[in-house]
Amino acid sequence: MPNANNDIPAPQSARTPHSTNALSHVQRRAVSELLRVSPVADDLARRFQEAGFTLALVGGSVRDALLGRLGNDLDFTTDARPEDVLRIVRPWADAVWEVGIAFGTVGCKKSSFDIEVTTYRSEAYDRTSRKPEVSYGDSIEADLVRRDFTVNAMAVLLPQKEFVDPHDGLEDLAARVLRTPGTPEESFSDDPLRMMRAARFAAQLDFQVAPEVIAAMKAMSERIEIVSAERVRDELNKLIMAAHPLKGLRLLVETGLADQVLPELPALRLERDEHHRHKDVYEHTLTVLDQAVGLEExxxxxxxxxxxxxxxxxxxxxxxxxxxxxxxxxxxxxxxxxxxxxxxxxxxxxxxxxxxxxxxxxxxxxxxxxxxxxxxxxxxxxxxxxxxxxxxxxxxxxxxxxxxxxxxxxxxxxxxxxxxxxxxxxxxxxxxxxxIRPDLDGNDIMKILGIAPGPQVGKAYQHLLEMRLEHGPMERDAAVAALKEWWAGQD
Structure with a gap:
């Protein structure tokens, strides 16, 4: 997304009359979005450049800029190692945090922007581990190939604003389709949570998932078991909170992922026969969710x-x-x-x-x-x-x-x-x-009945609460009389 006067060049394979119009539209939106964040991004990039490193806006930030929905959370990637990143950003940022530094990520805040800078990396799971093994890379191309989907595998080198798209993410963005940079099997082996991310992005962006990606999700759904419950929960939350949650949930059920992470949902697809009829509980549930979303204020x-x-x-x-x-x-x-x-x-x-x-x-x-x-x-x-x-x-x-x-x-x-x-x-x-509470509190009860704290006070309180629920508020004298009447009947 070059500069304010240039559009991003469309990939040759994307230049059909329909997609050219779509691409030029997203290009104009991207330029507008990048101009808004340019002062902060360019300032940070110059500091990396002066230190002998490169910096690029990457992943979801580039995708969202192209979609015209870039917020104030900015993701960058760099060839600088985490300790070098800290040295560069500490004098510049308003605040710095190191929560993700073990995975090569340094976070910081500058003005109204929340920024994450991640060192070029590759990460993969072995067959039993729940945690990725992190190794650092030296090229942006190697970093982009390990990302989850092509629409998240685009970058803008700063400050020169050179667009990097080795996997035709721009074309897929225009077609509103989710594909993986390499084979989906390789991508999901690296991190099985990406299968859930496919469903989540479908729900968030209203994109279609490529057939080969769906096929891999079906074949590899059981591999989600090695991912921690916390990561699965967070991904599920993002899907449920998305603009089109039904789309993502249907994909989880269709691929068998729901059988692993939320088996109660596919279990709602009860068998029906001609003799015993009832509404489709699965479809009813999705409709209820859709209607609940419509009532949110x-x-x-x-x-x-x-x-x-x-x-x-x-x-x-x-x-x-x-x-x-x-x-x-x-x-x-x-x-x-x-x-x-x-x-x-x-x-x-x-x-x-x-x-x-x-x-x-x-x-x-x-x-x-x-x-x-x-x-x-x-x-x-x-x-x-x-x-x-x-x-x-x-x-x-x-x-x-x-x-x-x-x-x-x-x-x-x-x-x-x-x-x-x-x-x-x-x-x-x-x-x-x-x-709702009784007309007399615990102190009143003890004083009126002349008793010390203990189980009887709780019983009296519960009796008065039931009377309050049954008959509504009572005047104090009536409440006192009712309490004494109850007390007189106790053994």
Missing amino acids: DGPDLVLRLAALLHDIGKPKTRRFENDGRVSFHHHEVVGAKMTKKRMTALKYSNDLVKDVSRLVELHLRFHGYGMGEWTDSAVRRYVRDAGPQLERLHKLTRSDCTTRNKRKANALSRAYDGLEERIARLQEQEELDA
Whole structure:
């Protein structure tokens, strides 16, 4: 992406009338993006040049510049070794960190830009290791060939702004296709996580994955087992949080990768027969996720998306064929919550995230007891209490779970939930439902009953909480009387 007055030359094989227009469009966007970051990038490049080294913008930064979506995270590659990189950037950067230095990466911050500089390298797994073996290289061409996909194997040498694209990444970018610089088998042997990255980039960029890449993913899916749970989890999160998560998830299932990292998802493809009919649980789940994404208000919500993806995973274990031809899934929400906790724990999610997602899975059917609005205020209070801080997400998950094509039924469910939300809002305004607690606290209980701290205080507190949920707020005198009446009946 030469300079402001020159476009990137298109590869000869890409110069058809259609792709030429596409390439010239991305070239113009790239020039605009690079002009924005040029002062910082060029300044850093001159410092490397003066020290006798080369520097290039590389990988996702070049790809995103071509797509017109380059942010303030910039990736560079260099022939300088990490200790030389530190010597160059320390006097220049606002802050420097060495978290990735064992893998040849030095991070730093300059103005509003977060920068990573990585030494030319190659890395490969052996057949049993979970960690890459790092060795440094001396050419940018050798560095680019070890990258995951051709669209991430482009570079811009700085400060001269010479475009380097030995694997026709620009052509693949214009065609919106994911290919590997070498053979996919070699690439996935180097790092099996790249198979999941293919699905993730398909979800993020809405690209197609080349047939030979999909074939290699199917053949090598079991090799993902050597990758650490933390790396798998992080890649899965990026996929789920992407703009097109269904595209990535379908690819994981199609290639068999989901069988290894999230087997509960392909397990939803339950066999169906002409005698016992039920909706396609797998397709229903993807639709629920898609509808949940559509209800997000402040950007991607990992808790909501995970809950939507996992809400029905208890169905395969609870499926029963009834005598009348119906199929039941009794208590699948309870079973599903336990399965969610087990799977998320195995993937090393935080305890808080496991708790929140499992709770939503457990509660996702609760609304269906609301029927046509016959819940008492007590039932509404308990619904709010049980949802706790996940109430808004539970609203969205419950609405997303309606995938019926029957418009009359869908409208009835929507109106019923509208009514429930209105009742919750009224009660919240009257009673501060978000912080339901008894009308007397522990100190009040001990003083009124003349008892010391102990189990009886907890029992009295729980009794008053149940009364609060059942009847709403009580005046203090009434609460005291109720407490004494309860106490008199205790052994």
